[in-house]
Amino acid sequence: MTATVIPETNQHYDLDPAVFEQFLDPMRKYSSGLYLSDTDDLATAQRHKLRFVAGRMGVDDGERVLDIGCGWGALTLFLAGRYDCRVTGVTPAPRQRDHIEATARARGLAERVDVHCGMFERFDAPAGTFEAGAALGSVIHMPDLPAVFARTRRLLRKDARFYVSESCFRNGAIQAEFDARPGTAFVRNAIFGNGRLRPLSELVAAAETAGFSVETVDDLTDHYRRTIEAWIGNVETSRERLDELQDGLADQLTHYLEIANAGWGYTTKHYGLTLRNAR
Structure with a gap:
């Protein structure tokens, strides 16, 4: 039997950083925003979300x-700058690491920001190193979810909070029906290179098995729908520039984002889980 090979990184995140400048907010936050009013724009919603995540984690100064799957560093840099936290980000993408490190230096935050480039499954630190943790839309790329939660819990001190946000199938029956559909396969293979959408129950079971207590579950589905609508609008506005960077890229991104938005409430939901290392 041939073993399944999991890519070291996702091809989507190794695109030219200029691609993401064209359709994300200025912080390049690549996950759901939090819209507190009808007039909030994308950048405002993403700032709201960072403050919300910090509150759910209960972070204190210093x-x-x-930050697991830290992306382009929005949360990492926010916590280091706003709360003087010492933040360790983990990303499999060298271009993301380089961007975060350069931005941290430019903002005078280099001493408070450390970025590990590699798979989280291979990241290690002494037990109880961290007072809080987050994974914004990143565990979808990790096949062994129980092992990921167990590793995270070992790295957190007692009573630390771990915030996880993830898109999920609405239930196991929908997962069985739609996981092999062409749209799902397109997102998994043409965009990410790897990834597995799960029902919320699977996330909760893995967290509880690892020893976490579930404190809150926030339904952020409508917020992610509005976020993606904003991204689609930005892709259209930047279509010419995107196609200069890679032929046909604007259409590919639009197709991916429209597939993602078509499923909200029908096949998929987006949740934020606040877990506590209570045991």
């Missing part, structure tokens, strides 16, 4: 925080 604490050590783990």
Whole structure:
């Protein structure tokens, strides 16, 4: 039997950083925003979300925080700058690491920001190193979810909070029906290179098995729908520039984002889980 090979990184995130400048907010936050009013624009919603995540984690000034799948560093840099936290980000994409490190230096945050480039499954630190942790839309790329939660819990001190946001199938029956559909396969293979959408129950079971207590579950589905609508609008506005960077890229991104938005409430939901290392 041939073993399944999991890519070291996702091809989507290794695109030229200029691609993401064209359709994300200025912080390049690549996950759901939080819209508190009808007039909030994308950048405002993403700032709201960072403050919300910090509140759910209960971070205090100067604490050590783990940012799993830190992307382009929006949360990492926010916590280091706003709360003087010492943040360790983990990303499999060298271009993301380089961007975060350069931005941290430019903002005078280099001493408070450390970025590990590699798969989280291979990241290690002494037990109880971190006072809080987050994984914004990143565990979808990790096939062994129980092992990921177990590793995270070991890295967190007792009573630390771990915030996880993830898109999920509405239930196991929908997962069985739609996981092999062409749209799902397109997102998984043509965009990410790897990834597995799960029902919420699977996330909760893995977290509880690892020893976490579930404190809150926030339904952020409508917020992610509005976020993606804003991204689609930005792709259209930047169509010419995107196609200069890679032929046909604007259409590919639009197709991916429209597939994502078509499923909200019908096949998929987006949740934020606040877990506590209570045991």
